[in-house]
Amino acid sequence: LHALNEADVLDAKGFLKSDARARTWVKPTSSALPADSSDTLVPDESCLAELMNVATAKHEFTAQFAADMLDFCEEKGKYAAPAATGAKFDSLLPSGGSKA
Numbered sequence: 621l622h623a624l625n626e627a628d629v630l631d632a633k634g635f636l637k638s639d640a641r642a643r644t645w646v647k648p649t650s651s652a653l654p655a656d657s658s659d660t661l662v663p664d665e666s667c668l669a670e671l672m673n674v675a676t677a678k679h680e681f682t683a684q685f686a687a688d689m690l691d692f693c694e695e696k697g698k699y700a701a702p703a704a705t706g707a708k709f710d711s712l713l714p715s716g717g718s719k720a
Contacts, residue, residue: 623652640672 624630627648631637638644646661649668653659659666691697 623648636672636676640669640676645672 621630621634624636624645627644629637629644629648636645641663643663646669650661659668661669663669688699692699695701
């Protein structure tokens with residue numbers, strides 16, 4: 621933390637001033653790591669880099685569309701199979717059912 625404070629990358633509350641993916645924390649952190657550290661700080665490989673991404677809470681995964689994705693996979697709700705809703709496959713054709 622001392623190295624991050626000295627590099628002015630933390631705010632008054634101790635939070636990063638910018639998104640962890642901006643990687644402003646890398647240079648001060650690398651200078652503070654022990655010489656025998658095996659952490660390369662390479663994105664998507666480094667343990668510390670991944671922890672910083674999770675701590676920032678701006679990583680690749682989101683729950684925003686989780687319900688829709690599960691409904692799609694389970695064929696529920698608006699993603700229900702036509703047979704489950706009573707619809708006929710022919711009625712789903714763009715021409716209104718005729719197989720022109």
